[in-house]
Amino acid sequence: MGYTYEEYKVTADWLLANTEHRPLIAIICGSGLGGLAEILKDQKVFSYSDIPNFPQSTVHGHAGRLVFGTLKGKSCVCMQGRFHLYEGYPIWKRQTKSAGKSANKLLTLSRSVEFSAEHLVTFPIRIFRLLGVETAIVTNAAGGLNENYKVGDIMLIKDHLNMPGFAGNNPLVGPNDERFGLRFPCMSDAYDRDLRKLAKTVARDLGYSDFLKEGVYCVLGGPSFETIAECNMLKRLGADAVGMSTVHEVIVARHCGMRVFGLSLITNKAVMDYNSESKANHEEVLQTGRERASQLEEMISRLVEGIEPNNNNVC
Numbered sequence: 001m002g003y004t005y006e007e008y009k010v011t012a013d014w015l016l017a018n019t020e021h022r023p024l025i026a027i028i029c030g031s032g033l034g035g036l037a038e039i040l041k042d043q044k045v046f047s048y049s050d051i052p053n054f055p056q057s058t059v060h061g062h063a064g065r066l067v068f069g070t071l072k073g074k075s076c077v078c079m080q081g082r083f084h085l086y087e088g089y090p091i092w093k094r095q096t097k098s099a100g101k102s103a104n105k106l107l108t109l110s111r112s113v114e115f116s117a118e119h120l121v122t123f124p125i126r127i128f129r130l131l132g133v134e135t136a137i138v139t140n141a142a143g144g145l146n147e148n149y150k151v152g153d154i155m156l157i158k159d160h161l162n163m164p165g166f167a168g169n170n171p172l173v174g175p176n177d178e179r180f181g182l183r184f185p186c187m188s189d190a191y192d193r194d195l196r197k198l199a200k201t202v203a204r205d206l207g208y209s210d211f212l213k214e215g216v217y218c219v220l221g222g223p224s225f226e227t228i229a230e231c232n233m234l235k236r237l238g239a240d241a242v243g244m245s246t247v248h249e250v251i252v253a254r255h256c257g258m259r260v261f262g263l264s265l266i267t268n269k270a271v272m273d274y275n276s277e278s279k280a281n282h283e284e285v286l287q288t289g290r291e292r293a294s295q296l297e298e299m300i301s302r303l304v305e306g307i308e309p310n311n312n313n314v315c
């Protein structure tokens with residue numbers, strides 16, 4: 001079961017009433033990459049817990065704040081903390097009782113509805129669309145499967161493998177609301193080619209070409225990291241990097257006509273060899289994010305500077 005259009009609008013209208021920012025670009029920060037939000041100027045910050053209907057962040061490295069501001073003179077909104085399938089909302093019930101928080105008082109809808117994890121994970125994307133956002137910049141931390149990748153590489157996402165989707169866990173499952181998009185949206189052009197081209201130019205100008213890669217991101221449900229056999233399988237299937245996020249957001253963003261640019265920071269090398277002593281761990285993921293923070297900030301600033309208004313290129 002998903003939210004209704006009117007329920008998304010409650011949240012969007014609340015935000016529009018509480019900030020003067022009118023963002024055209026949304027930035028979603030991956031694990032340990034929340035510092036990207038700090039580069040916005042003239043900030044207006046909301047804690048997720050104060051926004052009607054907004055889910056809460058539960059993962060270390062995801063602060064749970066929505067930051068509005070300007071970057072290179074462009075109005076942006078930044079999610080400092082995203083939601084993942086594994087966070088334990090297989091089913092989520094709306095709270096109809098106000099806990100006294102001003103925002104919750106707006107929740108006058110009384111039906112008790114169950115929402116699937118996919119709808120919660122992607123809830124902010126449709127809010128952004130209703131705010132007027134045209135372009136989504138989606139970042140994540142990922143494990144490198146491609147043997148040419150090193151820790152600290154930045155991979156432009158050119159395509160994805162949606163493993164949960166193969167089992168029917170697609171965020172667009174359920175009744176389709178044509179006000180957002182088509183029943184059967186095309187995904188062969190999900191990651192905007194012009195924005196990837198721009199990112200390559202930006203990276204070259206910044207001297208980042210040595211650690212810039214382009215590849216395929218594979219999403220799994222998590223939260224356990226992959227086994228050695230799984231990593232080898234994913235590599236054979238054509239994945240260059242593996243993670244537990246992003247793809248759901250991208251599908252919903254494309255469905256509602258946003259342009260998408262995605263990048264993965266390769267925070268660790270996936271373990272592919274039974275003789276290896278390496279073990280994937282979240283601390284290493286966060287640490288690599290800290291080490292690459294300034295380059296990512298610089299790259300995203302320049303990218304935002306170069307983004308032209310969208311032409312709503314959905315198929």
Ligand SMILES: O=P(O)(O)O[C@H]1O[C@H](CO)[C@@H](O)[C@H]1O
Pocket residue numbers: 029030031032059082084139140141142222243244245246281282285
């Ligand atoms: O995808 P993001 O949110 O960057 O986080 C990645 O890092 C966490 C694992 O360390 C997982 O949540 C994985 O998806």
